[in-house]
Structure formats: C-alpha cells, structure tokens
Amino acid sequence: KQEVTQIPAALSVPEGENLVLNCSFTDSAIYNLQWFRQDPGKGLTSLLLIQSSQREQTSGRLNASLDKSSGRSTLYIAASQPGDSATYLCAAPNQAGTALIFGKGTTLSVSS
Amino acid sequence: NAGVTQTPKFRVLKTGQSMTLLCAQDMNHEYMYWYRQDPGMGLRLIHYSVGEGTTAKGEVPDGYNVSRLKKQNFLLGLESAAPSQTSVYFCASSYRDSYTDTQYFGPGTRLTVL
Secondary structure (H helix, E strand, C coil), X not given: CCCEEEEXXXXXXXXXXXXXXXXXXXXXXXXEEEEEEECCCCCEEEEXXXXXXXXXXXXXXXXXXXXXXXXXXXXXXXXXXXXXXXXXXXXXXXXXXXXXXXXXXXXXXXXX | CCCEEXXXXXXXXXXXXXXXXXXXXXXXXXXXEEEEEECCCEEEEEEEECCCCCCEECCCCCCCEEECCXXXXXXXXXXXXXXXXXXXXXXXXXXXXXXCCCCEECCCEEEEEC
C-alpha cells in the first residue's frame, strides 16, 4: 500500500532564500509523482508532474526531482517570495492507478 | 472554461440530515474523484469514477454514496450526516488515470455537522 510522507510539516524562511521540500513514498513502482499547491481556504493547484522516466521537471522558479530507487522526491523553490507562502503537497498514484495518495503537506511561510 | 466547480461552498447540517454535494467539470474528463480533507489526516479518497455510469469505493467510503449519471457531473450524497463527516470536501477530475494525468481540483465545500 502506497504511503506518502512529507518533511518538514512547516517551514519559515526570509524572502530570497532557496529552499527544498521533501517527499518520500513507500511503493517505488510508481508511474509519476505530482506536486500541488494549496492556498488557505482554497482548492489544490497542480504545480509539476514528473513521469517515472524523468529525473527532473522545471516550471519557472520551481524544480522537482524524482528518485524512484530511494523513494524520494524534492521540490526546490529558488529565490522565495512572500507569494510562495502556501501548503505544498506531493502525491503518488495508488497501485491501481485509479487515484492519488497524498502526503500531509508542508506549510511554507516566506516573510518579507 | 470554468474547470471544476462545486456546489454549495458552505453547509451546516444537523446530525441525521441528508444532503448532496454537486461537482461539475467542463473539460470532458473521464475520471472524477471525491476527497475529504481533515486536519492532521491530509486528503483521503472517498469515491471515484472512471467514466459515465461507473463508480468505485476509495479509502473512506462509509457513510457516503455517489452517482455519475452524466459525464460532466459527479454527485456525493450523505444519507444520514454524522459529526465525524465534518470536513472540507474536494472534487477533482482528470482526462485519464493517475498514471499519466494530473488532477484538477474544485474550490471545496466546507461541511459542518452539528
């Protein structure tokens, strides 16, 4: 059964810092891993989807990596801004591919 | 293109009352999902559908029923609400399965059961 864990649960940084969010998963036979952003009181917005054949995926200041052998993914945010403050969730498909299993998220606060 | 919409946005029920949450998507997606999000528990899958007329149980299906009579709509029903069903409910959709496609989420329905 797929389990997804995110560390740390919360992170506070000053504006301009580069930071890394971590995600680990138990079933390495995954087809992809996804990162989402959730603002308070809002739904989830997809940030990046990394296919198992890829090692990295980039979108603007965001870079996500995937290492299936170690069961880990990282989300790198460059030059953080206050607007990056949100909860970041990673998710991996269940074994049947019918739905996503989510981590509990990392709540990021970027101060100006 | 509205994406995924959910009705209502907020609702307060008394124990034992029933209600239906409506999810609609205009992206012609085959797959639709209902999740609940609780503090400390993260997002958990309630039910999902892989196409019109199909439904299947997720991780926490007890106390809920669903229907997918039209491709664009996915309904979540609570027949007899309980305080344990107080949560934020999210609907999502995707074109194909979770192996290949990302999911698009609605804004959520905040439900309180007294």
